[in-house]
Amino acid sequence: MNKRDLYHLTRQVDFLWKSTLVLAVVFVLLGMGIGSLNTGRLDSYQRIVSVPRYVDEFTEELDGDYTRPAHNTAVADAVRDMLASPAPFHEKLENIRFLLYFAAPDDRVSVPVATELPNLSGKEHAVASAFVAAASGEKNEAALVALAGGDAPVAHANYALALLRESRQENSKSIAALKREIEFHNSDPARRRLVNTYLDAKQFNELEKLISDPEYKPFISSFVLREVALSRMDWPALVKAHFRSAYEGTNLAMAVLALLSGLVWATILFRFNGSLSVLKLAVPALLLGALSTHATLLFIYWQEYQLGFTMGQETVGQIVYCILGIGLREEAMKLLLFVPLIPFLLKRTDLEILTIAGLVGLGFAIEENINYFESTAGVSALGRFATANFLHIALTAMCGLTLTRAVAHRGEEIQHALTTFVSAVAIHGLYDAFIMVPAVEDYSFLSSTVFVLMAYQYFGWLRHLREEWRDPVSITSVFTLGVLLVTGISFCLYAWKAGPYPALQAIGYEAIGVGIILILFYREIPETLE
Numbered sequence: 001m002n003k004r005d006l007y008h009l010t011r012q013v014d015f016l017w018k019s020t021l022v023l024a025v026v027f028v029l030l031g032m033g034i035g036s037l038n039t040g041r042l043d044s045y046q047r048i049v050s051v052p053r054y055v056d057e058f059t060e061e062l063d064g065d066y067t068r069p070a071h072n073t074a075v076a077d078a079v080r081d082m083l084a085s086p087a088p089f090h091e092k093l094e095n096i097r098f099l100l101y102f103a104a105p106d107d108r109v110s111v112p113v114a115t116e117l118p119n120l121s122g123k124e125h126a127v128a129s130a131f132v133a134a135a136s137g138e139k140n141e142a143a144l145v146a147l148a149g150g151d152a153p154v155a156h157a158n159y160a161l162a163l164l165r166e167s168r169q170e171n172s173k174s175i176a177a178l179k180r181e182i183e184f185h186n187s188d189p190a191r192r193r194l195v196n197t198y199l200d201a202k203q204f205n206e207l208e209k210l211i212s213d214p215e216y217k218p219f220i221s222s223f224v225l226r227e228v229a230l231s232r233m234d235w236p237a238l239v240k241a242h243f244r245s246a247y248e249g250t251n252l253a254m255a256v257l258a259l260l261s262g263l264v265w266a267t268i269l270f271r272f273n274g275s276l277s278v279l280k281l282a283v284p285a286l287l288l289g290a291l292s293t294h295a296t297l298l299f300i301y302w303q304e305y306q307l308g309f310t311m312g313q314e315t316v317g318q319i320v321y322c323i324l325g326i327g328l329r330e331e332a333m334k335l336l337l338f339v340p341l342i343p344f345l346l347k348r349t350d351l352e353i354l355t356i357a358g359l360v361g362l363g364f365a366i367e368e369n370i371n372y373f374e375s376t377a378g379v380s381a382l383g384r385f386a387t388a389n390f391l392h393i394a395l396t397a398m399c400g401l402t403l404t405r406a407v408a409h410r411g412e413e414i415q416h417a418l419t420t421f422v423s424a425v426a427i428h429g430l431y432d433a434f435i436m437v438p439a440v441e442d443y444s445f446l447s448s449t450v451f452v453l454m455a456y457q458y459f460g461w462l463r464h465l466r467e468e469w470r471d472p473v474s475i476t477s478v479f480t481l482g483v484l485l486v487t488g489i490s491f492c493l494y495a496w497k498a499g500p501y502p503a504l505q506a507i508g509y510e511a512i513g514v515g516i517i518l519i520l521f522y523r524e525i526p527e528t529l530e
Contacts, residue, residue, distance in 0.1 A: 003472050010477040011530045020480060027488030031503060035495035045095060048102050075103040079132065080386025089124050089156055090189040093131060097163045102134050105480040109136040124155050131160040135167065148177060155185045162193065171201040192219045199224060204231040222248050232407055242297065253493055254373040260489060261385050262286070262366035265393065271475045274466055281344060285356050289363020289396075292337035296364075299329040315439040322436060330341030331424045334364050334396045335403065336476070346408050350401060351465040357400020359493065361392035368392075377497050378508045381490035385483070386514040387451060389391035391431065394458035395424040398420050401461075427454050452520055459524040469526045476525050483518065485510065 009015055038047060082095050103109055111129040114122065128149055134141035141164065147157035158181035165174035172196055181190040195216060198207045206229055211218040222245035229237035266286070270276060303309050303325060311321045339359045345353050370383055402417040427450055432438055434447035469475075487507060495503035 007470075007474075008530065010260060010474040011527065016477060016480055016529075019477075020484060023249055023481075023484045023488065027484070027491055028500075028504070030488070031492040031495035032500040034492050035498075035500040035503065037211050038496045041497065041499065043100065044074065044081045048074060048078050063511055073097055076109045079109055080116075081127055083111065083117050084119060088189075089120075089127075090159055090187075093128070093156065093160050093163055096128070096132065099133060100132070103136060107139060124156065126188065127154060127156045127160050129162065130157070136162050149182065153180060153184050155187075156181075157250065158184070159187060159190050159193070162190070162197075166197065171197060175201075188218075195219045195224060199227060202231070204228050206484045207496060220246065230301060233301075238300065242296065242301075246294065249372045250370060254378060255370050257373055257378050257381055257486075257489060258366050258369040261369060261381060261389065261486050262362055264385070264478075264486060265365075265389050268475065268479055268482065269355050269358050269362070269393070271471055271478055272462060272466070273351060274468075274471070276349075278355050278359075281341060281356050282359055285338075285341060285359035286363035286366070288314075288337040288340065289334065289360040289365075289392075290367040292360070292364050293367040294331050295333040295337060296329050299333060303329060313435075315437060318431045318437045318439075322433035323426060325429075326432050327338070327425040327429030328428075330364070330392075331395060331399065331421065331428055334361055334392070335399050335421065337364055338396065338400045338403070342404050342407055345404050349465075350405075351462075353404050354397045354401045354465060357404075358393040358397035360400065361394070361396030362389065364396070365389045365392040378490040378493040379510055382483070382487045382507070382510050382517075383514050383522060385486045386517045390455065390521075391428065394454055395428060398458060398461060399424050403460050403463060439451065448516060451517065455520055459526065463526050466526070471527075474527055474529075476522065476527055476529060479521060479525065 001497065020136050026258075044505070062511045078099050079096055082099065084091050085092065087095070100109065101354035109132055111125070111132050113118075114120070114125045117125060120128065127144070130141075130147055134144045140514055144157065144161055147154045148161045158177040162174040162177035162181065164170075165177060175194065178194040181187045195207065195210060198210070204227070207224065211220050211225070213227065222241050226238065226241035226245045229235075229241050266282065270278070270282075301349075309321070309325060311318050311325070338357055340361070341356060345356060348356075365384075365388055368388070369381075369388065372380055372384055399417070399421050402413065402420040406413045406417040431447050431450045431454075434450065440446075441511075491503050491507045497503075498506075
């Protein structure tokens with residue numbers, strides 16, 4: 001196939017539809033195969049706790065509105081299977097506590113008799129039985145309190161009691177039980193949980209005592225050190241702990257998905273540029289963009305913890321926070337980290353500057369996406385690919401171009417740069433406000449309106465800066481392939497976790513949510529299809 005044939009083929013609507021359908025079928029079959037390989041998710045525990053009914057449940061707290069009652073037999077079976085598993089006993093107790101959230105309030109889940117659980121010692125069986133009786137519908141904690149009390153408490157009894165108190169938000173009682181477990185049984189799981197309980201209760205003075213104790217050293221993570229430093233605004237310690245904790249426990253699959261999503265957008269930006277003339281500055285731009293997320297987080301520490309500027313409860317204050325908090329800090333930090341590139345861009349064309357500045361915004365989005373993907377098991381990949389990625393690209397691109405022009409012309413265009421920056425902050429803030437502020441959530445469609453207006457402005461600049469659009473391979477086909485890759489891989493990852501059918505539901509729900517935005521891109525990409 002020669003270049004002429006490729007040029008026309010990738011611009012044929014019929015070819016794009018057919019190739020989309022074929023690739024979609026391939027990814028569905030691949031996801032079904034991958035999902036069937038994860039036999040671990042088919043056990044009774046995973047079937048209950050790992051399949052949210054809706055995508056939004058990933059981001060909700062575990063409370064009465066979150067949990068959906070499971071059939072009593074299913075929970076009881078899962079409790080039995082958990083106790084029969086080879087997992088450490090403290091993990092069994094933790095998982096059982098979680099399982100019991102899914103039982104109906106009046107369900108009474110019981111532990112099988114000891115002869116059916118030969119892997120448990122007599123004392124472990126007694127603790128498990130007492131814990132389930134106290135935490136399930138029966139709510140009878142007398143047996144557990146008896147096992148945990150006295151001068152010779154049974155091993156794991158106080159740990160189980162601490163879990164019970166914690167579930168009832170009785171932190172002081174939970175801490176007391178954990179201390180007894182440590183005192184009488186030298187329990188490392190109890191030490192780990194004590195650290196986490198102090199952290200949840202914001203008892204930083206107590207945490208500082210543990211930090212200097214060598215027996216607690218394995219359980220003091222960089223995240224814990226960061227929170228302690230933040231509590232006393234110790235900036236040297238805070239900066240050090242922040243960068244150490246940034247990638248602690250990062251999910252590799254979600255990091256790869258974020259990088260893939262970013263690579264697709266980088267390819268699209270190169271195609272928008274019309275050549276690879278910006279390739280040498282691409283990696284520095286992406287890295288500076290990623291670094292700007294850390295600068296933003298440090299800005300948050302100063303803004304929220306030191307100045308006390310938070311979202312609050314008042315509607316007006318919440319909207320102001322979205323604009324002067326979220327919008328201002330993110331756009332300012334991205335632009336600040338773009339500044340080191342300006343000396344290398346003064347002799348570049350406006351289109352190249354727009355592209356490089358967009359790559360800085362993309363670097364921010366990639367770094368930010370890792371956490372978002374982890375919190376949604378990758379389901380949000382398509383949504384963020386179409387919205388957040390482009391939002392950061394477009395706003396930083398326009399701000400970066402006008403700032404570089406102002407520098408190149410010795411301040412003559414500074415007013416244009418300031419106007420563009422203020423507009424970007426307002427657009428970003430309003431986009432978030434219509435999503436985040438409860439009082440205007442009925443008008444959340446306006447966030448899409450703000451996004452569309454911003455997209456029109458960006459594509460208007462793009463058309464103005466590039467006169468000819470005759471790429472050998474159409475940008476539309478590159479965008480389509482990118483959407484399919486990101487969607488397909490996120491489907492496969494979630495199919496592994498939850499199964500093919502729940503994955504289809506979740507990804508379908510996500511696709512419907514960004515359908516209008518995807519149509520916008522197809523309309524605005526400056527090419528003519530055949």
